[in-house]
Amino acid sequence: MSYHVNEKGYYGDFGGAYIPEMLYPNVEELRSKYLEIIREPGFTAEFEALLRDYVGRPSPLFLAGRLSEKYGAAIYLKREDLNHTGAHKINNTIGQILVAERLGKKRIIAETGAGQHGVATATVCALKGLECVVYMGEVDIERQAPNVARMKMMGATVIPATSGSKTLKDATNEAMRDWINNPENTHYIIGSVVGPHPYPDMVARFQSVISEETRWQLKEKTGSESPDYVLACVGGGSNAAGMFYHFLDDPKAKLVAVEAAGKGVHSGESAATTALGKEGVLHGSRSILMQTEDGQVVEPYSISAGLDYPGIGPQHAHLFKVKRAEYVSATDDDAMRAGLLLARLEGIIPAIESAHALAHLDRMTFTGNETVVVCLSGRGDKDLATYMKFFGL
Amino acid sequence: MNRLNQLFDTKKEPILSIYFTAGYPELNATLDIAEALEKAGADFLEIGFPYSDPVADGPVIQESSQRALNNGMTLNVLFDQLKDLRKRVSIPVLLMGYVNPVLQYGVERFCAAAAEAGVDGVIVPDLPMYEYEELYRDCFGKHGLSNVFLVTPQTAEARIRKIDELTNGFIYLLSSSATTGKNLDVSVTTESYFSRIRDMELKNPAMIGFGISDHRSFQKAAQYTRGAIVGSAFVKILGASDYLANIPAFIRSIKEG
Structure with a gap:
C-alpha cells in the first residue's frame, strides 16, 4: 500500500484540490512545477546548506x-x-521560499496559529528580502504576543483575522482570500500539510x-x-x-x-x-x-x-x-x-x-x-x- | 431544456441575475425575497446556501452567511422552504454554495431535492472540474440541473473550452480574480479579457459577476456578455429593516440607472 500522494493528488480517498477557479492558476502553476523545482541540484544544494548553516x-x-x-x-x-x-516550522518555510523564488514571486503570504509558522515565514522573507504578510486570528494575536512582536521586528505585516473563531482556521480563510485577490505576484506559504494538492505533499517532503x-x-x-x-x-x-x-x-x-x-x-x-x-x-x-x-x-x-x-x-x-x-x-x-x-x-x-x-x-x-x-x-x-x-x- | 436555457434562448435584453443568501436577514425570508425580486424585474436568481468558511467571498456575503447560520439555516431547512418555490416564483433559480454542505447532505440526495423543488441549476465554486466530471456529472444531468463553472481572467483557453463542454447553462465570468464585493474596475485589460471570451464563440452564453453593483457596471457587462450577476450590492440592502420594500427601487437602479 502506498502512503504517498498519487498522480491525481489523492491519498486513498483524501486530498485533491477543492478550490474555486480564482485559485486554480496559482495552485496549478505550483502543482505542475514543484517536483521539478525541488529536484533541481541547485535547489537541493541551497536547501541543505540553509538547513545546516541557518537552521542549525x-x-x-x-x-x-x-x-x-x-x-x-x-x-x-x-x-x-x-x-x-x-x-520544526522553519524546515518548510525554507523550502517554500526557495520554491517561491524560483517561481518569480515577489510577495509572500502565510497564515499562523501559535505564531511559529508566521515567525518562520517572516524569517525566510527577511533572509530573501521578500515582502511578507501574515494572517493571524485576533484571539491568537492576544495569546501569542511575543511571536507577533518577532514577526513585526523582521519586517512582516501581521493582519488580524476577525471572522469566525478568530483563530487558525479563520487566518487560513483570510490568506486564501488574499491569494484570490493577488493572483500573479504572490506565493502562499501554507504552514501545515493541509490545503489543496500539492501543498500536503510538498510540505511533508520539506518536513x-x-x-x-x-x-x-x-x-x-x-x-x-x-x-x-x-x-x-x-x-x-x-x-x-x-x-x-x-x-x-x-x-x-x-x-x-x-x-x-x-x-x-x-x-x-x-x-x-x-x-x-x-x-x-x-x-x-x-x-x-x-x-x-x-x-x-x-x-x-x-x-x-x-x-x-x-x-x-x-x-x-x-x-x-x-x-x-x-x-x-x-x-x-x-x-x-x-x-x-x-x-x-x-x-x-x-x-x-x-x-x-x-x-x-x-x-x-x-x-x-x-x-x-x-x-x-x-x-x-x-x-x-x-x-x-x-x-x- | 430547463427554465434557464429557455431564458437565454428567448430574452433579447440584457439579463440581470441577483444573488442572495438564504436565511438572511431572517430565516424564513427566502421566498419573500425571491418573489419580490421576480416582481421587480430580476431575470433569474441565485439562492446561496450558507457555509461557515466561504473563502471566495468578501465581507458582505461572509457576514450574511454567518447571520443566516446563526438564524438556523441549513440545507434541510432550505429545501423545506423551497417546497413552495414554484407556487410563488416562475423565473429560473440556481442554488449556490460551497461543496462541503452538499457532500454532507449527499450529492445524489441534493440533486434530487433541488430538482424536486424546481431548481434549474447549481453553482459550487469549490467543486473541481475533475471530480465533477468523474463523480457527479451524471447525477446533475439525470436531474436536469445545469452546473455552472467560474472563469477568471487567468483561466487558460483550453480550460475555458473544457468548462464550456461540461456546462449546460451559462459561463460565470468573473470580472477579475477577486473575492465577492469589490467594485468592477473596467480597465483596458478587463475589456480585452471580455472581448477575448466573446471572440471564443463558446456554445454557452456568458454572464459577468463579482463587482457588479450599479447601472454603469451592469451596462458595461452587457456590452460583452448576455448580462450580469449582482450579489454583494444586493445583500447590503437586505440589512435595512424594510428590505422587501426597497427591492423594486434597487432593481430599477441597476437596470435603468
Whole structure:
C-alpha cells in the first residue's frame, strides 16, 4: 500500500484540490512545477546548506535519561525545538521560499496559529528580502504576543483575522482570500500539510528531513534505524508528517499521532479531529474535519494555539483510515502536566503542542526494551505565560 | 431544456441575475425575497446556501452567511422552504454554495431535492472540474440541473473550452480574480479579457459577476456578455429593516440607472 500522494493528488480517498477557479492558476502553476523545482541540484544544494548553516540542522536526537527511567523505555527526543526560530516550522518555510523564488514571486503570504509558522515565514522573507504578510486570528494575536512582536521586528505585516473563531482556521480563510485577490505576484506559504494538492505533499517532503535524520541518528546510537514507536502531536499535522515520513514503510515502527482533546474529547471544547470529525472538504482538500450534520465547520478548542484546528491533513486522514498510524488524544491538563514533567526531569521546556505527544507516554505500557522517538516539535518559550497561569508559577 | 436555457434562448435584453443568501436577514425570508425580486424585474436568481468558511467571498456575503447560520439555516431547512418555490416564483433559480454542505447532505440526495423543488441549476465554486466530471456529472444531468463553472481572467483557453463542454447553462465570468464585493474596475485589460471570451464563440452564453453593483457596471457587462450577476450590492440592502420594500427601487437602479 502506498502512503504517498498519487498522480491525481489523492491519498486513498483524501486530498485533491477543492478550490474555486480564482485559485486554480496559482495552485496549478505550483502543482505542475514543484517536483521539478525541488529536484533541481541547485535547489537541493541551497536547501541543505540553509538547513545546516541557518537552521542549525541536523537537530539532535537526545536520549532523555530520566524520562526513560520513569516510563521504562528508551525515549529519544527529536529536538526540533533547537531549530532557529524554535520549532520544526522553519524546515518548510525554507523550502517554500526557495520554491517561491524560483517561481518569480515577489510577495509572500502565510497564515499562523501559535505564531511559529508566521515567525518562520517572516524569517525566510527577511533572509530573501521578500515582502511578507501574515494572517493571524485576533484571539491568537492576544495569546501569542511575543511571536507577533518577532514577526513585526523582521519586517512582516501581521493582519488580524476577525471572522469566525478568530483563530487558525479563520487566518487560513483570510490568506486564501488574499491569494484570490493577488493572483500573479504572490506565493502562499501554507504552514501545515493541509490545503489543496500539492501543498500536503510538498510540505511533508520539506518536513521529512526530521525522520530522515532520525533514522541515521538512531542507527548511530542504537545500531538500528527502526524504533518501536514514533510519537508526534497533530493539529494540521506537519511535524507528524515529517516525523512519520521515512518510517511509513518500516513495519516495525508503530506510529502514534496525538491530537488535542482540549477539555475532554466530548466536552464540546476539543480539537480531536479523528475522534469527532467526519469526511468532508476543508481548505481545499478532502479530509476528516469537525463539522455539524449540515457540513458547517465546528470551532475547535485547545489550550495550544498550534493544535487548535478543526481538520487534519489528507495524508493523516488516509493513515488513520487504513490504520497505518494510531490517532489518540491528550487533554489540556495532560499536556500541561507533561510539559512541566519534561521541564523538571530533563531541563527542557516544550511547546504545549509538543507536550501533547509527551502526554501520551503516560498511557503506554512498556516492557523495558522498547525504543521510542518523540518529536519535540517546538520550544516552550512562547508558552511561558500559559504555563505560569496554569500552574500559578 | 430547463427554465434557464429557455431564458437565454428567448430574452433579447440584457439579463440581470441577483444573488442572495438564504436565511438572511431572517430565516424564513427566502421566498419573500425571491418573489419580490421576480416582481421587480430580476431575470433569474441565485439562492446561496450558507457555509461557515466561504473563502471566495468578501465581507458582505461572509457576514450574511454567518447571520443566516446563526438564524438556523441549513440545507434541510432550505429545501423545506423551497417546497413552495414554484407556487410563488416562475423565473429560473440556481442554488449556490460551497461543496462541503452538499457532500454532507449527499450529492445524489441534493440533486434530487433541488430538482424536486424546481431548481434549474447549481453553482459550487469549490467543486473541481475533475471530480465533477468523474463523480457527479451524471447525477446533475439525470436531474436536469445545469452546473455552472467560474472563469477568471487567468483561466487558460483550453480550460475555458473544457468548462464550456461540461456546462449546460451559462459561463460565470468573473470580472477579475477577486473575492465577492469589490467594485468592477473596467480597465483596458478587463475589456480585452471580455472581448477575448466573446471572440471564443463558446456554445454557452456568458454572464459577468463579482463587482457588479450599479447601472454603469451592469451596462458595461452587457456590452460583452448576455448580462450580469449582482450579489454583494444586493445583500447590503437586505440589512435595512424594510428590505422587501426597497427591492423594486434597487432593481430599477441597476437596470435603468
